[in-house]
Amino acid sequence: MLLGRIASLLLPVGLLAAQTPPPAPKGPADIAVSVNEVIVPVTVTDDKGRFVTNLEGKDFEILDEGKKQTINFFSREAKQPVVIGFLLDLSNTSRLHWKTYQEAAKELVWALMPGEKKYSGYLIGYHQEAELMVNTTWESDKITDRVSKLKPSGGSSLYDAIYMSCTKRSLMQGEPIEPRRVLVIIGDGNDNASRKNIDEVLELAQRNQVTIFGVSTVAFGFASEGEKHLTRLAEETGGKVYYPLQGLYKDVSGYLSTPSDEGNYALKVGTGGYAAEIAKGIFNAVASVTGEITTQYILRYIPDSTDTGKTFRKIEVKVPSLQNTAVQIRARKGYFPAAP
Numbered sequence: 597m598l599l600g601r602i603a604s605l606l607l608p609v610g611l612l613a614a615q616t617p618p619p620a621p622k623g624p625a626d627i628a629v630s631v632n633e634v635i636v637p638v639t640v641t642d643d644k645g646r647f648v649t650n651l652e653g654k655d656f657e658i659l660d661e662g663k664k665q666t667i668n669f670f671s672r673e674a675k676q677p678v679v680i681g682f683l684l685d686l687s688n689t690s691r692l693h694w695k696t697y698q699e700a701a702k703e704l705v706w707a708l709m710p711g712e713k714k715y716s717g718y719l720i721g722y723h724q725e726a727e728l729m730v731n732t733t734w735e736s737d738k739i740t741d742r743v744s745k746l747k748p749s750g751g752s753s754l755y756d757a758i759y760m761s762c763t764k765r766s767l768m769q770g771e772p773i774e775p776r777r778v779l780v781i782i783g784d785g786n787d788n789a790s791r792k793n794i795d796e797v798l799e800l801a802q803r804n805q806v807t808i809f810g811v812s813t814v815a816f817g818f819a820s821e822g823e824k825h826l827t828r829l830a831e832e833t834g835g836k837v838y839y840p841l842q843g844l845y846k847d848v849s850g851y852l853s854t855p856s857d858e859g860n861y862a863l864k865v866g867t868g869g870y871a872a873e874i875a876k877g878i879f880n881a882v883a884s885v886t887g888e889i890t891t892q893y894i895l896r897y898i899p900d901s902t903d904t905g906k907t908f909r910k911i912e913v914k915v916p917s918l919q920n921t922a923v924q925i926r927a928r929k930g931y932f933p934a935a936p
Contacts, residue, residue, distance in 0.1 A: 633668075634660075634899060635773055635805050636927050637834055637892040638913050643922035647891055651915065659912040660899050669896035677714040677775035678889060679732065679768045681761040682739065685783025686723040687752035689820075690813055693841065694748055697813050700840065700878045701782050702740045704811070707886045709736035714775065718765050719743065722757035724750035724789050732766040751789035754781070754822070758797040758829070759790075762804050772805040773896070778889055779808045781829070785822025794825055801833055802908070803932045809885050810837035834928035838884050840877035899933070908932055 636658060640648040653670030684701055709715045712734065719730040719739045729746075730739045761779055768775055779801070787794075801808060810826045823837075830837050899909070913927040 632898060633773065633896055634911070634931055635776065636895045636897075636911060636913060637776065637807055638895060639834075639836075639888055639892050639924075639926040640915065640918075641924050641926075647887060648918075648923060649891060651893065653895075655915050655917055656893070656895060657914040657916060658895060658897055659914070660897075660901070661909050662912075663900060665897045665900065667895050667897050669894070671894040672891075675715075675890045676892070676894060677770075678708070678716075678778055679771060679775045680708050680715075680717040680889070681765075681777075681779045682717055682719050683754070683757045683761065683779060683781045683783070684719065684721050684743065684746070685752060685754070685781075685813060686721045686746060686748045687750060687783075687786070688723075688748055689752065689784055689786060690748040693813065696841070696878065697782060698743055698746070700811055700882065701743050703878060703882045704780060704782070704885060705736050705739045705743070707882055708780075708889060709734065709739070711736065716768055716775065718761075720757045720760055721746060722753045722783075723748065724753065726753045726757035726760045726790075728760060728765055732768060752783070752786045752822075753789040753791075754783060754785065754787040754825075755790035755792040755794055755797045758808075759792045759800060762797075762800045762806065776894075777804060777806045778835075779806055780885060781808065781810045781826065782813060783810075783822075783826070784812060784814050784820040785810070785824070785826030785829075786820055787822065787825070794828070798829060798832055799908075799932065801829070802928070802930065805928075805931065806833060807835045807889075807928065808833045809835040809888060811881050811885060812837055812839045812841070814839065814841065832929050834926060836888060836926065838881040840881035901933070 638656070640651060642648055649672065651672065653667060656667060656670070658665045658667060682701060682705060690697055705717065709717050716732055716734045717736070717739060718728065718732045719742055721727050721729050729742050733739070758779065771777055808829045810830050812823065812826065814820045814823065826837050895913070901909070908930050909932070910930040911928060913925055915923070915925060
């Protein structure tokens with residue numbers, strides 16, 4: 597299977613040594629979180645985009661509304677327990693490269709759900725409406741088998757899909773502390789059919805301590821109005837968007853001066869070279885998303901403030917020892933102190 601080897605390269609090697617919170621209810625339920633402990637997954641990369649993995653808890657500072665907090669839990673263990681929502685764009689805009697998107701979705705599922713019960717996930721497909729297609733499970737084949745049977749049609753209800761992921765699925769014991777909550781959106785970020793709006797679902801994701809990642813389905817040479825929305829969803833929650841189909845020609849010398857009836861493309865659609873570049877792009881995106889989710893530092897703290905109002909509280913994460921170096925620190929922008 598295309599790129600299936602990535603799962604074997606990323607086998608689990610550790611567990612979060614964390615205090616287990618009270619059991620969450622089982623079965624479909626609205627997910628409500630009253631925040632008395634804030635979980636902050638943090639990614640630190642150098643100027644070449646490589647993960648910085650040798651930091652200790654004492655290296656970090658967390659500011660909550662500008663006030664330094666006491667970090668009461670730190671972990672840098674690889675392969676931390678996580679529950680992942682795979683949100684797959686089934687709108688008409690996915691038709692052009694549908695097989696490619698299917699493969700990307702399946703590779704992500706296999707990489708992030710290698711068959712152990714501490715790694716669970718669920719599938720929501722969204723077109724004219726959002727649909728919970730596979731409820732929370734640790735069996736990856738249940739999700740990939742369903743993905744293989746899907747076909748795109750209709751509009752796009754991305755925001756309703758995010759709302760559904762936060763409210764209508766089976767909970768795993770320990771959420772959102774251990775396992776953490778993550779969404780991976782495989783789509784172009786467009787939405788033309790949702791009843792919810794981006795501000796509503798972004799607040800809901802922040803209240804439920806969800807981190808959002810994106811694998812953009814926008815092909816090389818195209819643009820999407822939804823890109824800015826996908827970027828906002830990711831950056832505000834501490835995630836990132838990857839573009840596996842945007843860099844197909846970056847290593848091809850002189851492709852703009854290569855004449856062709858279908859355009860200036862040195863790698864022509866339908867050729868082995870083009871297919872190989874797409875495969876490479878998907879492989880890199882899958883590896884990057886998997887690395888992000890499974891190798892983040894995990895910080896937790898109990899806020900000094902007891903305010904339980906609706907006011908959004910801003911978080912800033914710092915690494916003072918690296919303040920004069922070219923590193924990027926990525927974490928959620930903040931949280932709401934209580935569930936709605």
